Amino acid sequence: MNLLQYIWGKARKRVHNDETIIDFHPLICHLIDTAAVAEALWDQVFTRNLKLYLSQSLFQNGTKTKNWLIFLAGIHDIGKATPVFQSRVPELACVLSDLGLNSFSSDKYHSILSGMVLFRYLLSIDLKAAIDGNLDPLKYVIGGHHGIFPRAENFNELIPEHLGLGKWKEIQKELIEIVRDFCDVDFDLFNIIPFNNNLNLDKQKALLIFIAGFISVVDWIASCDSFFNFYSGLKTKTDIRDKYYSISRKRAKNALKTIGWSGWKSASISIEIRTFHVVFPLIKHLRPLQEVIVDNLDHIFSPSLIMIEAPMGEGKTEAAFYIEHYLEANEGLQGAYIALPTQATANQMFLRVKDFLTAIKQGLRVNLHLLHGNAIISDEYSLLKTRSQNYDGEESPVVADSWFTYRKRGLISPFGVGTIDQILLSVLPLRHFFVRLFGLAGKVIIIDEIHSYDVYMSTILEYLLYWLRLLGSSVILLSATLPSFKRKKLIKTYQPNINDEIINKPYPRITICSGKGVKVYNFETTLKKQENNSVLIEWIDEHSIPTMVSSALKNGGRVAIICNKVRRAQKLFLRLKGLKNEGFEVDLLHSRFPFYQRNKIENLVIEKYGKDKNHIKFRRILISTQIIEQSLDLDFDLMISDLAPIDLLFQRMGRLHRHVQDQDGNPVIRSKNLKRPQFWVINPSINEYKIPTFSYPIYSKFVLLKTYFYLKPLNSVNIPDDIEGLIEQVYNNTLNIPKEFEKEKDQWDVELQKAKEKQDNLEADNRLMAKYRLIPNPSDEDFFEDITSYLEENTKEAQASLQSLTRITIPSLFLVGLYQDSDGLYLDEELNQPISIKGPLTRAEEINVLNHAIKVSNRSIYHLFINKTDSIPRSWVKSTLLNDMHYVILTRDPDSGEYYFETDRNMNYFNKELGLYIQNKR
Template sequence: MHDELWAKRGSDGKWHSLVGHSADVSAALEALIKIPLIGERLRCLGSIKTTENDAFSSKLSALAFLHDIGKANRGFQARSDVGAPPVGHIDELAWVFSGGRGAEAVCDRMSETLGLDRVEAWLTDGSRLFDAVFAHHGRPWALGDEGRHADIKDASAHWRAGSGDPVAKLAPMRAAFDTWFGEALADAEPLPDLAGFEHAFAGLLMLADWLGSNPAPGFFPFDNGRHADRMAFARERLALVLPATGLDARPARAAEHQIGASFAGAFAQQGREPFVAKPIQAETARHPARLLVLEAETGSGKTEAALWRYAELFRAGAVDGLYFALPTRVAATQIFERVKRFRDNVFPPQERPAVVLAVPGQMHVDEAEGTRLPDFDVQWSDDGDRAARWAAEHPKRFLAAPIAVGTIDQVLLGSVRVKHAHLRAASLLNKLLVIDEVHASDTYMEHLLTNLLRFHVGAGGHALLLSATLGAGARARLLGSGEVPGRVEADTVPYPALSWYEDGIERRQQLGLAGQPKPVRMEARPILTDPDAVAETALSAALDGAKVLIIRNTVGQALRTQEALEARVGISDGALLYQAPHADGRRVATLHHSRFAEPDRRVLDAAVESTIGRERATGGCIVVGTQTLEQSLDLDADLLLTDLCPVDVLLQRIGRLHRHAGRTRPHGYEEPRALVLVPEARELIRTSLRAYGLGSGEKGGVYEDLRILELTRRLVDAKSVWTIPDMNRQLVEAATHPDALCAIEAELMATDPDWRPHFDKRTGKYFADLSAAQGALLRFDQRFSTFRIEPDEVIATRLGGADRHVDFMSGERPLPIGPFGRLVPALKLPHHMAGDVPVEAQPQDVEPLDEAGGFTFRLGSIAFTYDRLGLRRME
């Protein structure tokens, strides 16, 4: 194709020189470091006290310039012929530096050609920044601490001298290096050799490589070998690209200052009374701690507190962006709309940072929706600015968005040994990280989160953890205080409260009154396994005019309850059963759970809030669902029927009961009542209860720790009235504090030996999860060279089986139509439903159902139905 080294090529015959591409990435890294907060975080990790000498960013930019020198090898360059074998450039370069047979001579020639001795002068004996340079594709090269690794393969054929000598062809790189990095070469001060600095540099270089490798309009077009002034061009282009993508927040900050929205203005909604900041919102926003835990009751305004803290930190220049992490995809989708509304109130239209829904499989930025096309391109539903949507077009870039709402999994992927983990962790450094419902994390997830928090906050970043009530043990671990307060002290911790760690002590600040006391009458009903009795109880209340919310622990039991209700009232009685609108205008009886397609979930969410939310109509109605009803949705039930669950989850569900004060309630339901569905037998050790989400089997369970469930049941029996939120702290500690768990375990084993296998299993699982977390962690406190990704190792952010993605867009058939008249591009198949479905299976025999709506399909030999009751496997 040409004699000069190339780095990128297009299907249209255009190409990009190695010098030109290297300049683009080098300039991108330099520009990122010159963003004040990113540079500040990097210097913090490197313990650099001054910013006077700009040689710091110039040296790192020079290292970035070398990131693709491995592309000089013969095998890679031969790929200008589309039929050539797919030879890479990372491990091929690792061979050069391995010291293996024949490699040393190539290494010496390469060092001389490029003048690498001058770069080595910046690196101390312990520094592994060079390793980080060649991890820009998201994984480390094969070299380890000893300078060689068994995975390194002989690449001598790719670097042989003679005609077309690949090392000699690197001479233009040397010439460009000398021209563009004179300032760096004139400064012999070594770069930091601290582990956290190396990891952060690796992540920022990955981000720079994503930016500099984008040939789209407005980014970095191919130079076709004309690279003499490429560095100047790249720097000029980045001055436009970084603000356009939202990575440089300075223009948005200047515009936000012009508006200076008040709290009331930030949360203004048409038709609503202006908001006045509550103590939890005002105090959370101005607190100086970098890592805060906010505990307050459901419905008290924790989401607004988090957003207002972001606004205040953003104004002060302490953060450049926001990542709002939720425990589930469903909760993320629900919060997404609230965050967009807040953004619209705080920023002027011409400088509004994009709000990205960071959920893989969905592509949403503001009001626009994207569709994946061949060749990794994206088609958007409007003609908005593509640069502003850059971060949304690939999940690895989600955390680089100026404002993103997504699952906690995207955060935790920056804490484990997976490809591009450093990119995610580094993209968060200048953002406020908000973790909602942090109590929902298990042992494994909590350990991963703690690891990331230490890195993030250690670099000077900000994080806010939200919970209705967090147990003392979890709070101490997440804050890093290490010491769990005793039970008596834990019970007296103020509520609602902010907690933080300072001078070796966990400190706390009470946030005014806990809110208007809400006495909730609690009653245990031994009808957990009787859906007919559940249906009769709910129907009686609905006929009295009550809005009834039924939350079951599993989809299976929710379906059984719905079927029992429909057997009594029929599916056409819109006065009593929850219904969602069909695209043709009719109403469809349904229920609310996680096994619906994303377009249908949006319909269901809006319908359930209109049915039983703030603006609900009068008259009785019953809504059946699962845990999807306990988070993020603004629901206001007159009566709650809920399966037994851990006390912190139960409090979350109770938060959907009598949520809005001052409403006229039907006679007999003026006071909030919660009926807790429990098994008839007193003991919880029966294996049959796994179907109801209590306990675990070989494939795990929903709520596996029977100690917490037993203590929660006893709380319901012992206290007929729970005053919320005054009792929240004592209730949670009574069922989750380590002292309480040890006591109930000793008591139960002393009275019934059948409990011992459960406790032994729980102990084993705890240590297994802890061990799995330790093995999965990306150790930011260890040198970069210790970072490894084993070829066959799969590391997840949650333990257990992985859900499957069923894509209906890959075939030539039109997309199927769901039960509410919307097209269904994809479905999520839960892991327990996909156990014997071949991994490679694609949907076949997609057939519409009758006029009821929905469709059937087959994966391998397994048939599925998707209709108004959700996705079900047909046995």
């Protein structure tokens, strides 16, 4: 009799003719399935670079490394062959009891039992590594495949009865030997595994974390019934080898093909490196930055850190994409993730990455996914998901297969674009954090707008860079403006062994940092705003804006007005919208519009203010918050801005005269009075000592004050020549007062010292908070023990706090305003979109509700709704899309016709032109 056919690995109950039937998949089949998926992943998905990284880290032999890894994956659930686990289905436990296999009731997890069962077996065969205790780390890795690493106490409290005695030990031995046979693994490899031997401790932990993620992912695939349906054909022991080995291998290959993981990689084995013009056919002439990259590709090895510092509009993004193409083709890297600061910038970058992959992946089928909290409402992403269901190989090769859309799987996809938060979570103690790190291993990670992250986010990012190097990933950092201290910190974090002195060639520059050293190149810029083309600086009063803008645009043109706060942008829009009657177009963009409306406005802004030949045909005014200073390809003739830190002002200036030519190579036409780029700064309020006063500034007061007194005396700024000098002046720690403010020096000294102390204390607190939240250092001997708690992603509370883990933000929530008449509730003011808050919604209805939501961070609104027990309908709580979505029924003002709701402090209006408009009652 074949006892193994009765040891179940997966089981489910069903009712047939009033009789309960239990179907199950034999454990040996599931173990073989998992090993088969691991084998297929190595053969069909892992690139040569990743295989080399693993082989060099383990046994210096690809075949031995492969066989050992797939054995670990295959054996991960051996703890299910125990009296504890098999007792969980009493009906099946009775059958085993009749066959002489006892049950033992306990709440011990099978994942923890797995590590101990394997360890006990290896001890029984006198394996030296097991006797010496060198295999202890593997108990944690195998025991953590459900997302949480066990602790020593979990192992210590196990007793022999938990693992099983007598006949159970024979069953376990038989299962292990079959998996060993399938994987063709030599157990002597356990004796030469480099844990606690010749690998650095940090590299050991990185390797273990990779293996943990690998095991979890292959288990997810092998546990999917649609790929591995329950098998009942094991009548004899020989059926396992003679039949099921080949059945499982066939299923595993089909699974990888179906989920969209295999099929794209062939390009990274034998692909020829395409020329820049083939990859980017619309670029007729390489820019100096791009020429330097192309000329120095031979100096880029994997893993490397490449930092590109250049003004806006110099082609940094295309250069980064081309490096990714080179590393994938020449070095065999595993795909890419492109990280951006906001959802809006991620949405725009998603389109560019899709076009890039379309150019280089013809004839293949490659997955690209959008990763952020509201990706589901992206039309472009939805198109790729639809295309994956109807793929015929003749259209674009880029798809978005559904398997990667589930939570925790996005970073596993070959290519992804999203917010930086998604990768920062990789080094925070979330359940299955190691799956995220596994997904990033061996890839190219492109991080845009690197200057825009504060001390808290930068601390997490620096730690991530350390892990990425250990995992064989290359990183490309892009920035227009970066203080030297931050530049050096990022380089030293990625490659700690380089010399203290990092070559500091003039800005703009490219820094290539690898195990072979650091090389720095500088270059001329294409859009050099110097001499007659330097940016004119003027300081203006806010009340003069309507008149000055009207005059500046008399012959046509585009102006952007950037406000630091939504409320200011709304107020300025109200003051300027009267210009519409004089033939001006006036647009408003900020974050307090419903998602569907904000997406429409963003697309309109890109269309109206993007790359275009004729700037004198219209008179256009865009009033916006900081949204437009990052990663959006916009081109203005004139810009007006609130005072902001100097690096962000340069970012904003980067949208001035951004293009010399339109898409067709024609010169951009600008009005005569705007031939030279102009940047007007709105004067802040100042006190009697000419020191600016700020009410609740969103930026560091110390940096704002230094920006003010270094920029105030200037009439123009040369780009790029003045960028680095001004940034260094503002961000160094000196308190030197420019001569223009000598008369008020004493007062300035006092104000600056107070502001600096406040900034230093806040940054120290935020840096400490970030370090406290990180996973342990990989060089920590007690790494697995020192993760004291895990946050679960799949709960409402966890989702609400995920962003608070990666950013220091004001608490926020999602709010949907509902309109009401006698017939019910509606999502729109016109009462065309009825909505129910009582019954379940279809998926399409849920997405429509999400599209009408606004993210609100106002404290008064937040506290009103977060403390209400009925502001989230019960039916919404059960939805993965709407479980944190609050609603409010709006009241119509009979006089103005506007819709609003009240809080203790505010009147809150839902206005089509303004978005959510919050007006203080006092």
